[in-house]
C-alpha cells in the first residue's frame with residue numbers, strides 16, 4: 001500500500017467538517033486532492049493553496065481556489081513535510097513552496113500534517129531550504145559561511161540556473177545540525193534578503209504518519 005494514499009484516505013474523514021481549507025504542496029497533497037475528488041468532497045470546499053501547482057491541481061478537478069490576497073484564514077491547514085524529528089520539528093520546502101506554506105500554516109486555525117512513516121528521521125544534520133530575494137543571494141551565502149553554515153543554490157528539474165519559487169525568489173539548501181534547527185529558524189530572521197526557512201519548530205500541529213501496512217500513528 002502507498003503510505004501517501006493510506007494517510008490521505010485517513011485524513012479525508014477529518015476534513016469533512018471544514019469548509020475553508022489551506023492546502024500545502026507536493027505528492028502527498030496531490031494524493032489528498034485526488035481522494036477528496038473521488039469522494040465528491042472537493043467541490044464542496046473552498047481552498048487557499050500554497051503553490052501554483054496545488055492551485056492548478058484543484059482547478060483541474062473543478063475545485064474552488066481563493067488567492068492568498070483574500071487574506072482569508074483557513075479553518076484548517078493540511079500539508080506534508082520532508083522530514084520530521086521524533087520531537088516534532090519539521091523540515092519543509094522540498095517543493096520550494098515553503099514561504100506560502102508557512103504563511104498559510106501560521107494563519108490557519110488548526111494545523112494538520114500528514115506523511116509516510118519513513119519521513120520520521122533523527123539525523124545528525126538536515127538540508128534546510130531557505131527562500132532568498134535574488135539580488136541578496138551572494139551576501140546571504142557569505143553571511144552563512146561566516147556563521148559556519150554551508151549553503152547551495154538549488155538547481156534542477158532540467159532547468160539551467162537556479163530554481164525560482166512562485167514568489168520569484170531563489171531557494172538555498174543549507175546544512176544544519178539537528179541541535180541547531182530551532183536557533184537557525186530564528187537566525188534567518190536576522191539576515192537581510194532571507195524571507196523564510198523551511199523549519200517548523202512550534203509544534204502547534206498534529207502529525208499523522210502512515211506505513212505500507214496501512215498503519216496510522218500520531219506523533
Ligand SMILES: O=C(CO)[C@H](O)[C@H](O)COP(=O)(O)O
Nearest residue numbers: 026027028080093094095097
Ligand atoms: O514542503 C513541501 C513542499 O515545499 C512538501 O510538503 C514536502 O516536500 C513533501 O512533499 P511530498 O508530499 O511530495 O513528499
